[in-house]
Amino acid sequence: MQLTPHFTLSELTDSETARRLRIDNTPGSTTMHALQCLAELLEEVRDVLGGVPIVISSGYRSAALNAAVGGSATSAHLLGLAADFTAPAFGTPRAICEELITAGVVWDQLILEHPSAEAPGGRWVHIGLPQLGKPRRQILTAIKRGGKTRYEIGLVRP
Structure with missing residues (x-):
């Protein structure tokens, strides 16, 4: 469909x-x-990135699937309001985030996922819409250290 x-x-x-x-x-x-x-929203993102293809790695997750992948119990993926993606023809996930911020795309959460020494530009981008009300326009970086993920405000370098 x-x-x-x-x-x-x-x-x-x-x-x-x-x-x-x-x-x-x-x-x-x-x-x-x-x-x-x-x-x-993803169409708008694609336009901002110059029309390059977007590769979705995760969108909607049922409760059972979310639990199986270790997702947060409050994840917007459970509601169909979030997607994880890359756009290899555009550049790194960090470059994507920077472009979306500059363009003024409206989101609830924009997360640069797991930048590291091996992948300083990050592994993927998470973008989400609000369930209700006004978008928070929250920009975060998810950093994995010692097997745990912590979230820092803004686009943080590894």
Whole structure:
């Protein structure tokens, strides 16, 4: 099912983990509306990045899938309001975040995920919409140290 010109429902719900563990990751009707809004945000992101393809690594996650991947119990992925992605033809996740900030794209959370010595530009970008109300426009960096992830405000270097 095509949600927007460049994004399908399957892109935002597909999960190798769900297939491997035989977890149903089918969104309900309320989540479908959220996924439509998320796809529209991703279209805006794609435009800001010059029209390059966006590769979605995680979108909607059912509760069972979210638990299986170790996601937060309050993750916007559970509501269909967040996506993790890269855009290799544009550049690193850090470069993507910098471009989205400069362009003034409206989000609730923008997270540069796991920059490190091996991947100083980060591994992927998390972008999320608010469940209700005004977007927080929160910019964070997720840093993994000693097996734990902590979140720092802003785009932080490893």
